[in-house]
Amino acid sequence: MNKLSGKTALVTGSSRGIGRATAIALAREGALVAVHYARNQQAAQETVELIEKDGGRAFSLGAELGVPGDIDQLFRGLEAGLKQHTGQTTLDILVNNAAETSTGTAPEEVSAEEFDKTFAVNVKAPFFITQRALGLIPDGGRVINISSGLTRVANPAQSVYSMTKGALEQLTLHLARHLAPRGITVNSVLPGITDNGNAFFKIPEVREQMSELSAFKRIGEPDEVADAIVFLATDEARWITGAALDATGGSLLG
Numbered sequence: 001m002n003k004l005s006g007k008t009a010l011v012t013g014s015s016r017g018i019g020r021a022t023a024i025a026l027a028r029e030g031a032l033v034a035v036h037y038a039r040n041q042q043a044a045q046e047t048v049e050l051i052e053k054d055g056g057r058a059f060s061l062g063a064e065l066g067v068p069g070d071i072d073q074l075f076r077g078l079e080a081g082l083k084q085h086t087g088q089t090t091l092d093i094l095v096n097n098a099a100e101t102s103t104g105t106a107p108e109e110v111s112a113e114e115f116d117k118t119f120a121v122n123v124k125a126p127f128f129i130t131q132r133a134l135g136l137i138p139d140g141g142r143v144i145n146i147s148s149g150l151t152r153v154a155n156p157a158q159s160v161y162s163m164t165k166g167a168l169e170q171l172t173l174h175l176a177r178h179l180a181p182r183g184i185t186v187n188s189v190l191p192g193i194t195d196n197g198n199a200f201f202k203i204p205e206v207r208e209q210m211s212e213l214s215a216f217k218r219i220g221e222p223d224e225v226a227d228a229i230v231f232l233a234t235d236e237a238r239w240i241t242g243a244a245l246d247a248t249g250g251s252l253l254g
């Protein structure tokens, strides 16, 4: 018996990278997965096809986050898809994964626009997605926020991005207490450097430098982070809430 049979899940930003791996891994455990994307419909469709080829169930929905009307658009697509596939709009598992990832800007050079955009996508959107999803999540549900190991180390070039992830971890903490009476767990997962397919990861010198950060001396793969996320979604993690799970491959061990 699969661990998530009969469950439904939304993974924001699952057209590629860690989100795609998470969608595939949740579906492999039996969940019906809503594959969300911003612009890359084709990539989201590929995620759906990979899941279906594997014998799983999924549908895609597009909604750019951080723009007016984003939450309404996302929930229109989500509720329509859930209804079509299950006859209901119950959402058991919410994974807030989509993020604006900074390319690295020194604090002196961060513009107000970049600051606002990063907070809008990485903090405001997950907050209001979660708020809206709480009407669909039953007792015993799961909220999993994807943070970053960068909340534990100083990296001035990524100060704004790291601040957004710190805020997301705060959301995890407060919601964990707030939702415990309903048996809903809320946790953060902190990935380290993970090869999301970006061209950047194909540059040998970059790979070598990044590999040094992990205690295992290599770059993480999306499915390695996805497995940690799936664990938190299962019943086996029912006693874990408000946690920040280090999925950095030992990058924070010093």
Ligand code: NDP
Binding pocket: 012, 013, 014, 015, 016, 017, 018, 019, 036, 037, 038, 039, 040, 041, 043, 063, 064, 065, 066, 096, 097, 098, 099, 100, 101, 121, 146, 147, 148, 149, 190, 191, 192, 193, 194, 195, 196
């Ligand atoms: P990717 O950059 O590979 O993918 C980002 C996903 O988010 C895509 O599906 C993209 O959709 C979606 N997305 C981006 N911006 C928006 C937006 N404005 N509105 C809606 N969707 C959006 O991400 P990763 O796999 O690298 O990262 C996944 C998570 O893990 C993020 O939260 C990231 O901060 C975190 N993380 C990643 C690390 C890494 O090394 N990869 C390290 C630490 C944390 P589309 O393609 O359709 O535009």
